Amino acid sequence: MDSTYTLGYTGWAVSATNSRNPASDRFATEIMTYLDHLYRVAFHLARNADEAKDCVQETCIRALSSQNQFTAGSNMRAWLTRILYNFFYDSYARNKRTVAVEDLLDGTDSADFWEIHAGDGPGPETLVLDHELGAKIGAAIKQIPEEFRAPILLVDMGDLTYAEAAEVLSCPIGTVRSRLSRGRRLLQKQLSGYLGKTGTDR
Amino acid sequence: MRCDQAQELITAHLDNELSAEERTIVEAHLETCGRCRHALAAETKLKQQIKVAQREVVVPVALRREIESEIAARRAAVAAKADGGFAAWFSFHSWRPAFAMALLLMSLGIFFFTQSARKDLATVTIDSHRDLLSGKTALVRYDDANRLRQELSRAVGGRFAPVAFDLSMMKLYPVSGFVQKIGDREVLVTVYQGSGPAITCFTFLGTESDAPKSAERFYDAEMKLNFYSFSQDGISGVMHKEGDVICILVSKMAPADLLALLRGKSAHA
Numbered sequence: 001m002d003s004t005y006t007l008g009y010t011g012w013a014v015s016a017t018n019s020r021n022p023a024s025d026r027f028a029t030e031i032m033t034y035l036d037h038l039y040r041v042a043f044h045l046a047r048n049a050d051e052a053k054d055c056v057q058e059t060c061i062r063a064l065s066s067q068n069q070f071t072a073g074s075n076m077r078a079w080l081t082r083i084l085y086n087f088f089y090d091s092y093a094r095n096k097r098t099v100a101v102e103d104l105l106d107g108t109d110s111a112d113f114w115e116i117h118a119g120d121g122p123g124p125e126t127l128v129l130d131h132e133l134g135a136k137i138g139a140a141i142k143q144i145p146e147e148f149r150a151p152i153l154l155v156d157m158g159d160l161t162y163a164e165a166a167e168v169l170s171c172p173i174g175t176v177r178s179r180l181s182r183g184r185r186l187l188q189k190q191l192s193g194y195l196g197k198t199g200t201d202r
Numbered sequence: 203m204r205c206d207q208a209q210e211l212i213t214a215h216l217d218n219e220l221s222a223e224e225r226t227i228v229e230a231h232l233e234t235c236g237r238c239r240h241a242l243a244a245e246t247k248l249k250q251q252i253k254v255a256q257r258e259v260v261v262p263v264a265l266r267r268e269i270e271s272e273i274a275a276r277r278a279a280v281a282a283k284a285d286g287g288f289a290a291w292f293s294f295h296s297w298r299p300a301f302a303m304a305l306l307l308m309s310l311g312i313f314f315f316t317q318s319a320r321k322d323l324a325t326v327t328i329d330s331h332r333d334l335l336s337g338k339t340a341l342v343r344y345d346d347a348n349r350l351r352q353e354l355s356r357a358v359g360g361r362f363a364p365v366a367f368d369l370s371m372m373k374l375y376p377v378s379g380f381v382q383k384i385g386d387r388e389v390l391v392t393v394y395q396g397s398g399p400a401i402t403c404f405t406f407l408g409t410e411s412d413a414p415k416s417a418e419r420f421y422d423a424e425m426k427l428n429f430y431s432f433s434q435d436g437i438s439g440v441m442h443k444e445g446d447v448i449c450i451l452v453s454k455m456a457p458a459d460l461l462a463l464l465r466g467k468s469a470h471a
Contacts, residue, residue: 031273032266032269032273035265035266036260038261039259039262040256043259049262053262056261056269057268060269061272064273064276133251134257136255137251138258156249156253162219177210177214180217181210181213184213184249187252188244191248191251
């Protein structure tokens with residue numbers, strides 16, 4: 001049965017040799033290189049692992065179905081992220097939290113805020129892979145309202161430019177900038193307890 | 203410039219997102235303002251921490267495999283169509299039901315509407331089995347028989363499930379499945395392969411009046427069941443009703459052997 005596909009982890013290679021469309025193959029292969037990125041964004045956007053998995057899976061399906069809408073040579077990472085974000089927003093973000101950011105920051109003056117927290121946490125020289133820090137930052141990011149969390153996921157984790165993030169979020173570039181600025185302050189606030197406690201040890 | 207006005211510019215400066223003019227302004231402010239230099243250092247540190255933390259999160263291996271399988275299944279379906287437009291067989295392995303149904307309607311509906319309406323059930327099932335044997339149909343395999351059965355059932359909205367056979371004594375195992383549209387009916391197809399002659403099992407909601415006209419009827423007095431047998435070009439099919447579903451087994455096995463197999467199954471049921 002020469003056209004029978006036996007799947008499993010090695011099945012990918014088997015089926016690839018049977019494909020008749022090299023352009024589609026390259027497209028699918030390139031999508032696979034962004035799975036970690038997509039999962040990271042989904043993981044921090046979604047409420048649980050099932051939602052994250054659903055977002056990534058649906059993103060891949062939609063991307064494969066929309067190959068003709070992708071402009072060759074443009075930023076596939078940004079394109080896939082936009083698909084993912086749209087799916088997440090349509091499916092899971094209907095009850096989006098609306099929290100006034102100034103309430104969350106307790107009215108702390110902007111410049112004072114960073115001054116207060118500047119000494120917290122490890123310096124760059126200690127930024128080796130730290131499982132506990134990773135878990136804490138992951139948990140802290142989830143505490144931030146989605147409108148401020150999304151720019152952090154896209155710019156800081158996803159390496160998108162402000163313009164690309166603005167396209168994903170359907171908002172002006174200036175909004176990305178202001179939300180990112182506020183989002184980082186919120187994140188630092190969430191982390192301050194942890195980093196404050198452990199910072200002296202590092 | 204006031205410090206609170208500088209805040210967003212500092213963020214954008216860190217991300218290298220400022221125009222030359224803005225950069226000049228914010229750098230001038232930073233030179234004269236220790237608080238904002240401190241703020242820039244703290245924000246830079248946070249960004250680095252986020253970068254490090256994100257390495258902790260990677261896509262689970264199982265999910266990566268599922269997506270690879272989905273891509274492979276999609277390619278298989280495309281390849282099957284390219285093989286002369288024959289049945290776009292479809293595996294439901296790991297596909298979400300809603301998408302599976304959408305793709306099913308798109309990929310199967312048109313073909314079977316035009317192909318099957320003219321043919322009777324005996325011919326359609328035997329043709330399907332023959333194309334599986336010849337490799338004309340791309341097939342996606344499963345390792346987990348229970349999952350295959352569950353997903354097939356889900357694909358028809360849980361209205362019915364494929365009749366399951368334990369053929370391990372004959373070294374035959376359910377390796378794949380898909381939904382086939384015959385006329386306006388959805389039929390669950392389970393493919394049993396192994397060391398013996400392959401068997402294809404077709405399950406659908408129906409009655410004994412669905413039996414092909416060419417079929418011979420055998421009444422099993424002990425089981426109080428009717429069996430219907432038909433053959434074409436060395437391939438045989440045997441049909442019976444089980445609950446509210448019709449089950450048809452098709453194979454190169456002799457009709458008597460298929461009957462014996464079905465009787466054994468009914469005896470267990």
